[in-house]
Amino acid sequence: MAKLYPDLCIGVTGLNANDNPGPGIAVIRALKEGLGNDVKIIGLAYESLEPGIYMNHLVDKTYQIPYPTAGIAALTERLAHIHDKEKLTLIIPNFDAELHNFIKIAPQLQQMGIRTCLPSLAQLQVRDKTNLYQFGKENNFYVPADHKLFSTSDLEKATDELSFPLVIKGKFYEAYIAYTMDVALKAFHQLGTAWGYPVIAQQHIKGTEINIAALGDGRGQNMSIVPMRKLYITDKGKAWAGVTIEDDALINLANDFAKATNWRGGYELEIMRDADGKLFILEINPRFPAWIYLAAAAGQNQPLALVKMALGEDVLPFTDYETGKLFIRHSWDQVVNIADFQKMSAFGEL
Amino acid sequence: MIRIKKNIATSENGFIFNPATGDSFSGNGMASEILLAMKNGQQDVQIKQDILLKYEVSAEQLDRDWEDWIVQLKEANLLETE
Numbered sequence: 001m002a003k004l005y006p007d008l009c010i011g012v013t014g015l016n017a018n019d020n021p022g023p024g025i026a027v028i029r030a031l032k033e034g035l036g037n038d039v040k041i042i043g044l045a046y047e048s049l050e051p052g053i054y055m056n057h058l059v060d061k062t063y064q065i066p067y068p069t070a071g072i073a074a075l076t077e078r079l080a081h082i083h084d085k086e087k088l089t090l091i092i093p094n095f096d097a098e099l100h101n102f103i104k105i106a107p108q109l110q111q112m113g114i115r116t117c118l119p120s121l122a123q124l125q126v127r128d129k130t131n132l133y134q135f136g137k138e139n140n141f142y143v144p145a146d147h148k149l150f151s152t153s154d155l156e157k158a159t160d161e162l163s164f165p166l167v168i169k170g171k172f173y174e175a176y177i178a179y180t181m182d183v184a185l186k187a188f189h190q191l192g193t194a195w196g197y198p199v200i201a202q203q204h205i206k207g208t209e210i211n212i213a214a215l216g217d218g219r220g221q222n223m224s225i226v227p228m229r230k231l232y233i234t235d236k237g238k239a240w241a242g243v244t245i246e247d248d249a250l251i252n253l254a255n256d257f258a259k260a261t262n263w264r265g266g267y268e269l270e271i272m273r274d275a276d277g278k279l280f281i282l283e284i285n286p287r288f289p290a291w292i293y294l295a296a297a298a299g300q301n302q303p304l305a306l307v308k309m310a311l312g313e314d315v316l317p318f319t320d321y322e323t324g325k326l327f328i329r330h331s332w333d334q335v336v337n338i339a340d341f342q343k344m345s346a347f348g349e350l
Numbered sequence: 351m352i353r354i355k356k357n358i359a360t361s362e363n364g365f366i367f368n369p370a371t372g373d374s375f376s377g378n379g380m381a382s383e384i385l386l387a388m389k390n391g392q393q394d395v396q397i398k399q400d401i402l403l404k405y406e407v408s409a410e411q412l413d414r415d416w417e418d419w420i421v422q423l424k425e426a427n428l429l430e431t432e
Contacts, residue, residue, distance in 0.1 A: 208371070208372075210372075228372075229371065245369055245370060245372045246357065246369045247371075323369035
């Protein structure tokens with residue numbers, strides 16, 4: 001039988017399937033389910049211990065790429081080298097911290113023949129943690145009040161105004177709920193060192209945690225929206241189990257977001273529903289979430305739709321999904337030959 | 351009339367799932383029987399009458415238990431609001 005997409009080769013980042021997983025493996029799983037053996041998956045990894053590198057049933061080959069701090073020239077050069085060998089059709093970046101660089105070099109990638117389906121830099125900025133409150137204010141979304149923290153004196157001001165408990169958040173990742181100044185200070189220093197400044201202090205909202213995975217078409221519409229209620233939450237605040245739910249208010253919220261931003265590509269709204277039913281946006285992640293395979297399992301394969309969009313196909317918006325579909329994450333000790341690890345570490349490819 | 355939300359999923363073994371919130375509950379056989387009757391649109395009076403015929407319980411006790419049951423359903427967000 002002829003292949004639907006001949007020579008389709010997709011580069012995917014976010015292979016760190018650990019306790020704070022990157023979305024890469026879930027994205028690949030959805031792609032494999034939608035495309036079968038029609039697709040070759042090239043893993044793009046930052047470190048030799050990212051578990052996805054060694055998942056041969058999902059990833060055909062992996063190349064190490066430079067950290068975002070190395071800049072766009074280093075990234076472009078590395079991707080050109082990989083493209084030369086693999087003939088990449090498309091790249092799906094899955095880390096917040098790398099998106100800026102990928103968006104910047106998207107035109108050069110396009111010239112090389114590598115497609116992407118990404119938001120613009122302006123769209124990326126507008127939902128940034130440091131701009132989220134303002135964005136909410138301007139577009140009538142409930143967003144918890146916050147303070148940007150550059151120094152410990154900023155933290156004192158934040159606690160005076162927002163009072164405890166507070167959520168102390170890293171610029172890109174991680175968050176801690178602080179009930180005392182000691183804990184808040186520790187989190188401030190820890191997150192500032194790990195992810196840079198500002199650290200964000202956000203008002204703590206009590207309620208039910210819901211996430212929405214969606215795919216924007218870049219013209220103010222969503223191609224897909226799947227809400228998920230977190231059922232089991234790890235100490236890092238990550239969903240370890242969740243269930244798809246149906247609620248028009250959540251669908252409307254995602255549609256309002258797409259309309260307000262003209263978002264292009266995958267994104268995730270992290271929502272807290274308070275006791276009055278108000279939907280607070282805690283964060284907006286500019287890429288697919290790590291639980292994105294649940295959306296595919298519930299009937300809306302967002303990574304596959306993104307690939308079709310990137311290939312210029314006319315994609316119809318999904319209209320239905322199965323509610324009551326659960327995911328329950330688990331950990332798995334993958335056994336790897338030292339030779340493979342050595343190869344990845346020494347040569348940056350496997 | 352007290353009505354159970356239309357989209358609430360129930361099973362014969364008493365499992366109840368609210369797809370709007372993601373909440374799930376485990377009920378006993380009695381709970382699933384009453385929920386099924388409510389989902390089928392039976393009136394409270396009719397359901398209570400069936401229970402009185404089927405089980406050894408006084409009307410007063412049943413009324414008290416029924417009130418408690420409705421409070422639980424409300425708390426679990428399983429009833430239509432209007």
